[in-house]
Amino acid sequence: MPALTARxxxxxxxxxxxxxxxxxxxxxxxxxxELGVTPATVTNSVKRxxxxxxxxxxGRARSTGGKPASLLRVSTTSRWAIGCTVESDRIALVAxxxxxxxxxxxxxxxxxxEEPVRTGERLEAALAALGAFDRSERAAFQGVGLTDxxxxxxxxxxxxxxxEELTGQRVVRGTAxxxxxxxxxxxxxxxxxEPCLTVHLGPTVGVALLLxxxxxxxxxxxxxxxxxxxxGCTADVERALAAGLGRHIDLDAVEERVITAxxxxxxxxxxxxxxxxxxxxxxxxxxxxxxxxxxxxxxVAQVVLSGTSVAMAPRxxxxxxxxxxxxxxxxxxxTVQPHPCAVGAAALALARRG
Numbered sequence: 407m408p409a410l411t412a413r414x415x416x417x418x419x420x421x422x423x424x425x426x427x428x429x430x431x432x433x434x435x436x437x438x439x440e441l442g443v444t445p446a447t448v449t450n451s452v453k454r455x456x457x458x459x460x461x462x463x464x465g466r467a468r469s470t471g472g473k474p475a476s477l478l479r480v481s482t483t484s485r486w487a488i489g490c491t492v493e494s495d496r497i498a499l500v501a502x503x504x505x506x507x508x509x510x511x512x513x514x515x516x517x518x519x520e521e522p523v524r525t526g527e528r529l530e531a532a533l534a535a536l537g538a539f540d541r542s543e544r545a546a547f548q549g550v551g552l553t554d555x556x557x558x559x560x561x562x563x564x565x566x567x568x569x570e571e572l573t574g575q576r577v578v579r580g581t582a583x584x585x586x587x588x589x590x591x592x593x594x595x596x597x598x599x600e601p602c603l604t605v606h607l608g609p610t611v612g613v614a615l616l617l618x619x620x621x622x623x624x625x626x627x628x629x630x631x632x633x634x635x636x637x638g639c640t641a642d643v644e645r646a647l648a649a650g651l652g653r654h655i656d657l658d659a660v661e662e663r664v665i666t667a668x669x670x671x672x673x674x675x676x677x678x679x680x681x682x683x684x685x686x687x688x689x690x691x692x693x694x695x696x697x698x699x700x701x702x703x704x705x706v707a708q709v710v711l712s713g714t715s716v717a718m719a720p721r722x723x724x725x726x727x728x729x730x731x732x733x734x735x736x737x738x739x740x741t742v743q744p745h746p747c748a749v750g751a752a753a754l755a756l757a758r759r760g
Contacts, residue, residue, distance in 0.1 A: 489752030
């Protein structure tokens with residue numbers, strides 16, 4: 407990993423805090439080796455992290471002849487955040503501590519034609535249930551991460567502003583792929599020290615490249631959409647409807663509910679429906695070809711596949727895509743629960759304040 411000597415003190419503290427989070431009960435010397443900094447840099451940073459209550463000493467390492475080194479781990483109660491994922495029919499919220507443990511979760515159904523005031527009241531109640539307004543938790547509360555899985559993201563700016571007004575905290579927004587990648591990394595699904603491409607299957611196919619929990623792609627305001635016109639939930643559902651599977655599988659042609667429709671299609675494929683399987687496999691193969699063309703020039707060897715439908719038929723996607731990816735690619739399906747994007751949105755809020 408590149409040395410951190412050119413970073414500011416705050417950035418170095420954040421990197422060292424993340425290194426301790428990734429490897430609990432580590433030592434100062436081990437951190438210095440991993441991050442390419444001097445032991446003195448780590449010692450000074452750890453002093454600040456200990457003083458701030460972000461890190462605790464958890465014991466002593468086995469002696470190798472001298473004084474045993476102190477073991478370090480993050481204080482699981484020092485920081486926490488809320489992750490929020492907006493879908494066409496619900497808002498999924500999770501509260502997560504810096505150690506990755508979930509503190510609570512709420513599924514908030516979105517009711518058609520409901521008055522905005524009433525929706526806002528229910529959202530406020532959900533945030534309250536997760537502890538966002540608890541005075542004893544305010545110092546540790548790091549804010550809200552938000553991602554939107556809907557095709558058009560209508561009203562998302564107003565929703566973010568409302569959450570900021572309610573909580574008094576800044577809302578940090580990320581793409582679905584970035585949040586899915588962070589959620590995957592936060593729970594240890596990705597191998598550290600090398601880049602990992604997260605592929606998120608939504609209405610379109612989103613991609614994000616992360617290295618040790620830091621998004622490298624997309625840059626700036628880019629949505630990070632994989633340019634595959636005939637892949638993604640929307641394309642698969644359209645092909646299924648064209649093949650006459652709408653009534654057979656009870657697919658909904660309404661664009662705003664395409665994720666739910668695609669989940670039904672994938673569920674049918676996972677249960678052996680040959681026609682549904684053909685549609686899903688064809689879409690997966692298109693994604694694999696595009697991913698292969700992307701990762702080869704980047705030298706990326708690990709890929710994490712995420713999304714509601716993917717989690718319903720992991721073996722189908724693994725088999726369909728592995729055959730079309732470059733040799734040596736390590737492909738895995740994210741198992742983050744209850745929702746990888748919501749967990750990753752909370753991780754985004756924690757990382758941005760780290």
